[in-house]
Amino acid sequence: MLRSVRKVAIGGVLILTCAAAQPNPVFSDTGYAADAYGAAEHYPLPIPVHARTQKQFVGYYSHFDEVRPADPIARAGTPSTFKTSERELALQYPYGGQYRSLNDYLDRNPVTGLLIARGDTILYEHYRYARKDSDRFMSQSMAKTIVGMLIGIAVSEGAIRSIDDPxxxxxxxxxxxxxxxTSIRDLLHMxxxxxxxEDSNPGDDRDKLGRDLFNPHGLGAVDAVKHFDKREHAPGAHFSYASIExxxxxxxxxxATHMSVAQYASERIWKKMGMESDGSWGRxxxxxxxxxCCVSATLRDWARLGMMLAYDGRWNGQQIVPRDWVLQATxxxxxxxxxxxxxxxxxxxxxxQVWILPGERRMFALQGMDGQRIIVDPGSKLVLVQTAVWTSDHDPGMREIYALWYALDAQYGAPWPH
Structure with missing residues (x-):
């Protein structure tokens, strides 16, 4: 909770300041191509049983658990705290033949939230399209990395005996x-x-799987998986990104745990980490x-998750995920x-279930379609979180966020003291 809050309007942007050691987020009612994203209609939610339109993207991604069935990922106790940098991060990054600022980035891209933190300190936290810091932003495939970490916890507890088990x-x-x-190890590696x-286009196998899972009268996971039964490569030899895995x-x-995935995430991650808000997981x-897919969480709780991974599984005074597992996973x-x-x-x-960046230093990313990103540098304890509403024709290679990231890491990438 924010305490001693003061609201200041500067140039149409609402800034919250707080006397306590808490983040000072910046809010804006607009964003890149705001009219196309439904600004005049106050960023509406999708209409049930109708195809989602671009004007409903913002509402869909920040209120997913009001649109689709979802289970809570309950938090508990006092939230773990972030400190606030005395001065907001200023950054220039090269892209498109010129140097650009963080404000340029937000003006050029459909970002609902952007947060940058180092260690226990938030350096930058901006929200666009009238989104709030209490909104829960849906993950898309960033959820896969949570599943990967939960598997590691289940192994450490003996619920899963070995990832070489089929x-x-x-x-x-x-x-x-x-x-x-197929072994659990090979499923983890896709x-x-x-x-x-899977190419994220209508009609691909992920789309077919999704229809079986998201339809209120759908088959459910076990029967949906059974539709896919042709092995074309030996296991453990060929990577192919596949959400079904x-x-x-x-x-x-x-x-293995005799708990729902949401319950297990709540007990083993959310409560222990001191998340500030309940999350949710689609069902x-x-x-x-x-x-x-389909974990929803606040921007700062996504940052806590990223920072836990930056600290090799440790946060809030506890080892949340076994350190060796995080090192192997990344x-x-x-x-x-x-x-x-x-x-x-x-x-x-x-x-x-996590993407690994090129280069000699260990850096990795949680990536979800339509622009969801958590990028982590464990060496410098640097984390970037982006929630977004990308369309398929907007920067399809997501090049600009990585141009920003590498400039950020060059500026702040010195080893963090241990």
Whole structure:
């Protein structure tokens, strides 16, 4: 909670200042192409059973759990605190043949929230399109990394005996399916070898899977997974990004722990980390949480998650995720060259449900479609969080956010004292 709050309007932008050691977020009612995103209609929510339009993107992404069925990820106790930098971060980054500022970035891109933190201090926190710091922003595939970390916790607790076990040890309903016959390790690496085509366009296999999960009368996760049963590569040898592999991991997790994925996330991450707000996790018609997407959380709670990973699994005075697991999850083992940056993807590598940035230093990212990003440099304890409403034709390679990131890391990337 903010205490001793004072509101100041400067140039149409509302700034909150606070006497306590809390963030000082900056709010704006506008944003890039605000009219196209429904500013005149106050950024409306989607209409049930109708196709989502661009004017409904902002409302959809910040009120997902009011539009779709979702389970709470409950917080507990006093929130862990962030300090506030005495001066807001000023940054210039090269892009498009010129140097640009953070304000330029916000004016050029459909960002609903941008937060940059180092250690326990927030350096920059801006909200656009009339979004508030109490809004919960939906993750898309950033949720996959949470699933990967929850698997590590379940292994440390003995609920999962080994990630070399096939998934059907925990989900016997998949005994005759190639996904069930794939090891948890290979599912974490998205290297099952089972055919699943995903390019985030209508009609791809992820779209078909989503229809089975999001439809109120849909099949639910187990039966939806069974539709995909053709293995085209040996497991553990070929990376192919496939949301269904996270869906199978979600089934493993819920079966092994005898808890829903949302409940397990609440008990093992949200409560222990001192998140400031409840989160939520979308669920399918069978009551299973949709593991490959659909976690909603406030911008600062996303930052807490990123900072926990920057500290190799430790936050709020506790080891939330085992340190060795975080290190393994965010690195490429010597024998897994097919997962290395430039091999798994033309730019990135892949760990346990997390993208690995190229370069000698260990840096990694949680990435979700339509612009959701958490980028982490553990060496400097630097974290960038972006929530957004990208359209398919806007900066499809997401190049500008990484131009900004590398300039930020060059300025603040000195090793953090331990």
């Amino acid at each position: 998934a059907n040890v925990y989900v016997p309903e998949l005994a005759d399916n190639p996904y069930g016959q 290297s099952s070898g089972v055919h699943f085509f 996270t869906e199978v991991l979600g089934l493993v997790l819920s079966h 399918d018609a069978s009551g299973q949480n949709i593991a490959y 690195s490429v083992a010597s024998g897994d060259g097919f997962l290395a940056p430039g091999n798994a993807n033309p730019i990135f590598g892949y760990g346990y």
